[in-house]
Amino acid sequence: MSTTQAPPAEGLVLDARIPDGPIETKWRRWLDAHQLVGPRNRPHYRIVVVGTGLAGASAAASLGAQGFKVDSFCFQDTPRRAHSIAAQGGINAAKDFANEGDAVKRLFYDTIKGGDFRSREANVWRLAEVSTSIIDQAVAQGVPFNREYGGQLATRSFGGVLVKRTFYSRGQTGQQLLLGAYSALQHQVAQGNVTVHNRHEVLDVVLVDGVARGVIARNLITGEIERHAADCVVLASGGYSNVFYLSTNAMGSNVTAAWKATRRGALFANPCYTQIHPTCIPQSGEYQSKLTLMSESLRNDGRIWVPRKPKDERKPNDIPEEERYYFLEERYPAFGNLAPRDIASRAAKVACDQGLGVGGTGRGVYLDFRDEIERQGRAAIEAKYLNLFQMYQRITGDDPFETPMMIYPAPHYTMGGLWVDYELQTTIPGLFAIGESNFSDHGANRLGASALMQALADGYFIAPHTVMHRLATTPKSDVDETHEAFAEAEDGVRGLLERFLATTGSKAPQTIHRELGEIMLDKCGMLRTEESLTTAIEQIRGIRARFWDELRVDGRADEFNPSLEYAGRLHDFIELAELMCEDALRREESCGGHFRGEHETEDGEARRDDERFATATAWEYPAEGLRPDGGFRPHDEPLTFSEVKLATRSYK
Numbered sequence: 001m002s003t004t005q006a007p008p009a010e011g012l013v014l015d016a017r018i019p020d021g022p023i024e025t026k027w028r029r030w031l032d033a034h035q036l037v038g039p040r041n042r043p044h045y046r047i048v049v050v051g052t053g054l055a056g057a058s059a060a061a062s063l064g065a066q067g068f069k070v071d072s073f074c075f076q077d078t079p080r081r082a083h084s085i086a087a088q089g090g091i092n093a094a095k096d097f098a099n100e101g102d103a104v105k106r107l108f109y110d111t112i113k114g115g116d117f118r119s120r121e122a123n124v125w126r127l128a129e130v131s132t133s134i135i136d137q138a139v140a141q142g143v144p145f146n147r148e149y150g151g152q153l154a155t156r157s158f159g160g161v162l163v164k165r166t167f168y169s170r171g172q173t174g175q176q177l178l179l180g181a182y183s184a185l186q187h188q189v190a191q192g193n194v195t196v197h198n199r200h201e202v203l204d205v206v207l208v209d210g211v212a213r214g215v216i217a218r219n220l221i222t223g224e225i226e227r228h229a230a231d232c233v234v235l236a237s238g239g240y241s242n243v244f245y246l247s248t249n250a251m252g253s254n255v256t257a258a259w260k261a262t263r264r265g266a267l268f269a270n271p272c273y274t275q276i277h278p279t280c281i282p283q284s285g286e287y288q289s290k291l292t293l294m295s296e297s298l299r300n301d302g303r304i305w306v307p308r309k310p311k312d313e314r315k316p317n318d319i320p321e322e323e324r325y326y327f328l329e330e331r332y333p334a335f336g337n338l339a340p341r342d343i344a345s346r347a348a349k350v351a352c353d354q355g356l357g358v359g360g361t362g363r364g365v366y367l368d369f370r371d372e373i374e375r376q377g378r379a380a381i382e383a384k385y386l387n388l389f390q391m392y393q394r395i396t397g398d399d400p401f402e403t404p405m406m407i408y409p410a411p412h413y414t415m416g417g418l419w420v421d422y423e424l425q426t427t428i429p430g431l432f433a434i435g436e437s438n439f440s441d442h443g444a445n446r447l448g449a450s451a452l453m454q455a456l457a458d459g460y461f462i463a464p465h466t467v468m469h470r471l472a473t474t475p476k477s478d479v480d481e482t483h484e485a486f487a488e489a490e491d492g493v494r495g496l497l498e499r500f501l502a503t504t505g506s507k508a509p510q511t512i513h514r515e516l517g518e519i520m521l522d523k524c525g526m527l528r529t530e531e532s533l534t535t536a537i538e539q540i541r542g543i544r545a546r547f548w549d550e551l552r553v554d555g556r557a558d559e560f561n562p563s564l565e566y567a568g569r570l571h572d573f574i575e576l577a578e579l580m581c582e583d584a585l586r587r588e589e590s591c592g593g594h595f596r597g598e599h600e601t602e603d604g605e606a607r608r609d610d611e612r613f614a615t616a617t618a619w620e621y622p623a624e625g626l627r628p629d630g631g632f633r634p635h636d637e638p639l640t641f642s643e644v645k646l647a648t649r650s651y652k
Ligand SMILES: Cc1cc2nc3c(=O)[nH]c(=O)nc-3n(C[C@H](O)[C@H](O)[C@H](O)COP(=O)(O)OP(=O)(O)OC[C@H]3O[C@@H](n4cnc5c(N)ncnc54)[C@H](O)[C@@H]3O)c2cc1C
Pocket: 050, 051, 052, 053, 054, 055, 056, 073, 074, 075, 076, 079, 082, 083, 084, 085, 086, 087, 088, 089, 090, 091, 092, 173, 174, 200, 201, 202, 203, 236, 237, 238, 239, 248, 249, 250, 253, 254, 256, 257, 293, 295, 412, 413, 434, 435, 436, 437, 448, 449, 450, 451, 452, 453, 455
C-alpha cells in the first residue's frame, strides 16, 4: 500500500446488519418481522426527504401514503426537473417477458459480475427481487412503456447481459417514470401529507445526541435560512459526477447534501468508483460546460468502430467494410457492442490512444446504424430511438440516419456514495441515503438501466419500510427547531456563506471548477496510476490552499445568487475530489471503472486483488476538520460471497 494512505481506523466496525438465512428469503423475513408505527400515530412523525428525483419522489410519496408528514426538498423550481428526468434508455427488471429464461437469480448474478464482485450480495439480491414490482407500480401509474404490436411491454438489451430485460419509453424513460413518481407525490401533497420545498438547498444535517434530527436549508430565491426538524432524514440527493466539471449530469447536480452528512460523521464509501459512459457526444471546445449522453440502448442496434488506418481523414461512409475496426465485436465476441460500460469506455480510449480516433480532436469513435437501418427499416429504428437521433442532429448538425454518430466516453454516474447498511441507514442513526447518493448496489461498475431500478427500489419498496421500522423502534423525539443544535448548525451555514461573500479574488467558481475537473478527468478518470493520483492529490491541495484567495463571489446572501450557490457546491467538490484520489490510491487493484495502470492483465483487462481488496472502503471525515494533508480515515467492510464464485470477469 502507498505511504500516503491513512491506516485503517480502529474501533469502528461496519455492521451491514444483513438478516441471517438463505439469500432468497432474507428480505421477506425482514419484512415479516419489521415493526410498524400505528396508523393513528404516523401523522405525529415528521420526515425530511432531500431530493425529488426518482429515489426521493418515490420515497416521499410512499411515506406520505403511509400517513407520515413529509418535508420534501429540491433545488429545482419543480420536483419534475430533478436530474432523473434526463434518463434515457430504460429500467431493468427480471420479468422475462422476452421468454429467454431470465430470473431474479440471473439479474442478481449479472449485477454482481457487472460490478466486478465489489458489491454486497444481500442488497443486490433484494434489488433483483423487487425489480419486478417496480414495473407493475409504474404501469399502474400509467407510465407509457413501449409495447410490442400485441400490447405486451417491450424490452431491449443493455450492456453486460445476454437477455432483454430493459423496459423503456422510447429514449425518455426517466422522464416518464419521474412523471409517475411526481403524480404520486402530488397526490400526497393534495392529501396534506407532503410539503414540497422547491428552490431550497439543504446545507447541513442537524444532529442531536448523535442522531439526525433535521436539516438547515436555504431558500434559493430569498436567501432565507430555514430550520426543519424531523424524526428521520432521508437523503436522495443524487450522484457526484460533476466533480469532473464536464459530465452528462444536470448542471446543478452536486455532492453538498451527502458531503455535509459526511462532515457530520456519516461514512462515505468507495468514492473512487465512478462510471465513465462510452456513448456521449465528444467535447467540442474548451468552454463547453456540459456533455450530452447518447443512451446505451443505442448499442443494441449501433455498431462501434474506428478506421483501421491511423489518422484516416476519409468520411466514414467512404471507408470500406474491410477497413473498419469493430473493436468491441472483435475483442468481446460474446457481448460485442453490449460489453459493459467500463470495458467499452476503456476500449474506445485505447483505440484513440493508438491514433485510430476520429473527429477534430481524434478522441471519437463511430456508432453506426447503417446495417440495422438496412435490416430493420427506418421506421423500426425511429420507433426505438427517434428522440435520441433528433437530439444528436440538433447538437452536431449530422443526421444519424445518413452518417454514423461520433461518440466518446464521459463522466456519467457515481457508484460510490454514503455508506449504508441493509436498511439503507448511514452510520448516523436516523439518517438514510437512497438512490445514487448511496453506495449500495453497483460495486465497481454499474450496468446500464440499473440506476433507475435502484432509485425506485429504494424509494418505493425499501426505505418506506426501513424508515418506519426505525421510527417504531426508537423513542419519539421531542426535538424542535428551537434546540441549540439547530442554532449551532444555522450559525455554521451563515458563517460559510458570509465567508464566500467576503472573498476578493478574481476567479468565478466555474473557473476553479474547470481546473479541478481537468485534474480529475486526466488523473483520476478512465486510467489511474500511483503517479497520476499522487500528483492529483498535490494539485487538489494546491487548489484548496489558494481557494479563498482566488475566489470571487458577488452579490448578497439575502437574494437569488447562483454564484453563491456554486461556490458552496465547489467547496465540497474540492474536498471530495481529494478523497476520491486517496481512495483510488489506496485500492491497489483494478476493478470495474477503477482501472489502475499498474494492475492490468496481459490482454489489457482489469486485474483484481481479491485477497486484499474484496472490501467496500468507507471513509471517515477527520473529526478536527480537513487538515492540509487530508486525514480521512478508511474503514473496510469485508464483502463475503456465498452465492457467486469470485471469478475473473469475462465478456469474451
Ligand atoms: C443523461 C443520463 C441518462 C441516464 N439514463 C439512464 C437510464 O436510461 N437508465 C438508468 O437506469 N439510469 C440512467 N441514468 C442514471 C440515472 O438517471 C440516475 O442515476 C438516477 O436518476 C438518480 O436518481 P436519484 O433520485 O438518486 O437522484 P437525482 O435524480 O439526481 O435527484 C437528486 C435530487 O436531489 C436534490 N438535491 C440534491 N442536493 C440537494 C440539496 N443540497 N438540497 C436540496 N435538494 C437537493 C435535487 O434537487 C434532486 O431533486 C442516466 C443518467 C444521465 C445523466
